[in-house]
Amino acid sequence: MARTRHTLKAQARHADGTDCTHKLSPRGKPREAGCTGRHDYRAWCTCGTWEQTGDTRAALEYTHHTHRTNA
Ligand SMILES: [Zn+2]
Numbered sequence: 454m455a456r457t458r459h460t461l462k463a464q465a466r467h468a469d470g471t472d473c474t475h476k477l478s479p480r481g482k483p484r485e486a487g488c489t490g491r492h493d494y495r496a497w498c499t500c501g502t503w504e505q506t507g508d509t510r511a512a513l514e515y516t517h518h519t520h521r522t523n524a
Protein backbone atom coordinates (compact mmCIF):
# COMPACT_ATOMS: atom_id res chain seq x y z
CA MET A 454 0.00 0.00 0.00
CA ALA A 455 1.47 3.30 -1.09
CA ARG A 456 2.00 5.90 1.54
CA THR A 457 0.35 9.25 0.90
CA ARG A 458 2.82 12.03 0.46
CA HIS A 459 2.24 15.28 2.27
CA THR A 460 4.21 17.95 0.49
CA LEU A 461 3.42 21.60 1.08
CA LYS A 462 2.80 23.75 -1.98
CA ALA A 463 2.41 27.48 -1.58
CA GLN A 464 1.48 30.27 -3.96
CA ALA A 465 1.86 33.94 -3.10
CA ARG A 466 -1.09 36.15 -4.03
CA HIS A 467 -1.75 39.82 -4.59
CA ALA A 468 -4.42 41.64 -2.61
CA ASP A 469 -6.91 41.07 -5.47
CA GLY A 470 -6.39 37.30 -5.32
CA THR A 471 -4.26 36.87 -8.43
CA ASP A 472 -1.10 34.84 -8.20
CA CYS A 473 2.13 36.70 -7.55
CA THR A 474 4.95 35.09 -9.45
CA HIS A 475 7.04 38.27 -9.55
CA LYS A 476 10.42 38.70 -8.04
CA LEU A 477 10.57 40.93 -5.00
CA SER A 478 13.40 43.01 -3.71
CA PRO A 479 15.32 41.61 -0.73
CA ARG A 480 13.15 43.82 1.48
CA GLY A 481 9.99 42.28 0.06
CA LYS A 482 8.96 45.28 -2.03
CA PRO A 483 7.56 44.74 -5.53
CA ARG A 484 9.97 45.74 -8.28
CA GLU A 485 8.21 44.53 -11.41
CA ALA A 486 5.46 46.23 -13.41
CA GLY A 487 2.00 44.90 -12.58
CA CYS A 488 3.02 43.66 -9.18
CA THR A 489 1.19 45.06 -6.18
CA GLY A 490 3.14 43.07 -3.63
CA ARG A 491 2.39 39.87 -1.79
CA HIS A 492 -0.79 40.06 0.23
CA ASP A 493 -1.15 36.49 1.41
CA TYR A 494 -0.35 32.91 0.53
CA ARG A 495 -2.53 30.07 -0.63
CA ALA A 496 -1.11 26.72 0.40
CA TRP A 497 -2.17 23.18 -0.30
CA CYS A 498 -0.95 19.69 0.34
CA THR A 499 -0.16 17.10 -2.33
CA CYS A 500 -2.44 14.64 -0.52
CA GLY A 501 -5.37 16.74 -1.79
CA THR A 502 -7.29 17.05 1.47
CA TRP A 503 -5.65 20.13 2.96
CA GLU A 504 -5.79 23.74 1.84
CA GLN A 505 -5.15 26.93 3.75
CA THR A 506 -4.49 30.59 3.30
CA GLY A 507 -2.28 32.66 5.54
CA ASP A 508 -0.36 35.88 5.86
CA THR A 509 3.04 34.30 5.95
CA ARG A 510 4.59 31.18 4.57
CA ALA A 511 5.96 30.34 8.00
CA ALA A 512 2.45 30.22 9.47
CA LEU A 513 1.34 27.89 6.68
CA GLU A 514 4.34 25.65 7.21
CA TYR A 515 3.35 25.38 10.83
CA THR A 516 -0.30 24.43 10.16
CA HIS A 517 0.82 22.05 7.41
CA HIS A 518 3.14 20.34 9.84
CA THR A 519 0.19 19.89 12.19
CA HIS A 520 -1.91 18.46 9.33
CA ARG A 521 0.85 16.04 8.33
CA THR A 522 1.39 14.91 11.88
CA ASN A 523 -2.32 14.25 12.42
CA ALA A 524 -2.96 12.68 9.01
ZN1 LIG B 1 -1.54 16.20 3.37
Ligand SMILES: [Zn+2]
Binds near residue numbers: 467488491
Ligand atom coordinates in the same frame (compact mmCIF):
# COMPACT_ATOMS: atom_id res chain seq x y z
ZN1 LIG C 1 3.37 40.22 -7.85
